[in-house]
Amino acid sequence: MDGQPAMDAPSPLSLPRTVALVGLMGAGKSAIGKRLAARLGLPFVDADDEIERAAGCTISEFFERYGEQEFRAGERRVIARLLEETPRVLSTGGGAYMDPETRSLMKARALTVWLRAELDVLFDRVKKRTHRPLLRQGDPKEILARLMQQRYPIYAEADIVVDSTAQPAERTTEQVIDALRAHLQSQTTGQTA
Ligand SMILES: Nc1ncnc2c1ncn2[C@@H]1O[C@H](COP(=O)(O)OP(=O)(O)O)[C@@H](O)[C@H]1O
Ligand SMILES: O=C(O)C1=C[C@@H](OP(=O)(O)O)[C@@H](O)[C@H](O)C1
């Protein structure tokens, strides 16, 4: 049996669609997405990186030069393009799923996973970073709390919800894989996840 998987080893996941991570700033979409892609042997793409590449400037510069509305339009175009590619792991920016057009495209073309996190966890992860323009418009913790109120009911429309807690990122990645497996299983057996 050398080189054979153990009898109880889970089978590799076969993903019919791109897995798109949604959630608030600091939820770990970028960090978990990268690990998830490596674990699943899939390409990884971060929509924010693609926007920066396409625009030739940082997200902060984009916001300064053109404003949030233009950013959402660029984000919409970039995500639409990425969703035409073969299945992969796609980390979106926190506002992407709030855009009705982007959201309906993601619902149609991707398996969406909401990384849900509590305020203190989010704040702890974002407080030392300065590259998120929305968090520089006032007190970052208050902004996050307000965005939680506005966005959590919408993020809840995602196919799968996984709690992103103050545990090692590898553990959260495992939980996403388990949740994906359960969801795909329920789809084939006709149960609800
Ligand atoms: N358990 C964890 N899950 C996800 N990120 C974590 C975790 N622990 C620490 N971090 C760190 O928190 C930050 C999360 O930010 P990021 O992945 O950019 O979030 P998002 O893309 O959702 O805004 C990263 O610097 C990451 O390394
Ligand atoms: O929540 C948002 O509206 C945003 C989140 C950011 O991405 P992360 O969620 O990856 O930080 C980035 O897209 C931009 O600063 C706007």
Ligand SMILES: [Mg+2]
């Ligand atoms: Mg990110």
